[in-house]
Amino acid sequence: MALLLVGASQAMARVTTVTDPERPRQLEGDSPVSVSWDDPADFTEIRYSGNRWEAQRGNWVMQLAEHLRKQVGKALPEGQRVEIHITDIDLAGDYRPGQGMNTDHIRMMRDIYPPRMRFDYTRYDANGQIIAQGERKLSDMGYLSRSTTRFDSDKLAYEKRMIDEWVRREMTTAGG
Incomplete structure (x- = not known):
């Protein structure tokens, strides 16, 4: 029984959150696209969530920043560079407490x-x-009406599609 408790406490200790002060606030590496961000604790996703603990779990800020850098980098003409600073994120959907037993997760x-x-x-x-x-x-008010993303296994598919559309609109032109 004690071994089970030790294993469970170690698993709980490994839970990562986007608000961890030890986490970086910018992407590292040599790239013509630099991406940094504000403290995710101040993002709408966490501040106004029905379940802050679930909303801050994982590494979704870094994943979206990496996707943004990759997509902008592919569209950017040779020699150009872009600096991006993310000031707010609100993921698609929300945690709604009170909708039934354990639905706040x-x-x-x-x-x-x-x-x-x-x-x-x-x-x-x-x-x-x-x-x-x-x-x-950026906002995608019709995100649910596009069935191709609805069944995607990527938990950030709606946000990534929104980023991709912005890149197509603004980064593929010479002056952007």
Whole structure:
């Protein structure tokens, strides 16, 4: 019995959260796309969640930052670079307590809980001159009406699709 308790406590100790102060707040590595972010504890996803403990579990901020860097990097013309600073994330769906026994651990997907992301970005040409900058507020109000993502096993599929659409709209043009 004691061995079982030790194993369970070790498993609980390994739970990672996006709000852990030891976690980095930017992606490392040499890339023409740098991505950093504010403290996830201040993100809408956690501050207004029906279950903060579930909302902060995992590594979803880093996963979205990596996806953003990868997609922007693929679309960026040679020599250009982009700096992105994420200021808010609200994942698709929400935890709703009081909807039944233990349902506060289940993310409810409804039209009123679309994925949202806000970030500042600056795009530079090959000479280091700013060619575009600003704040972007992404949202996909119709995220549930597109059946192709609905059955995707990626828990961040809606958010990644929203990022992909922004990249297609703004990063594939020369001036962005």
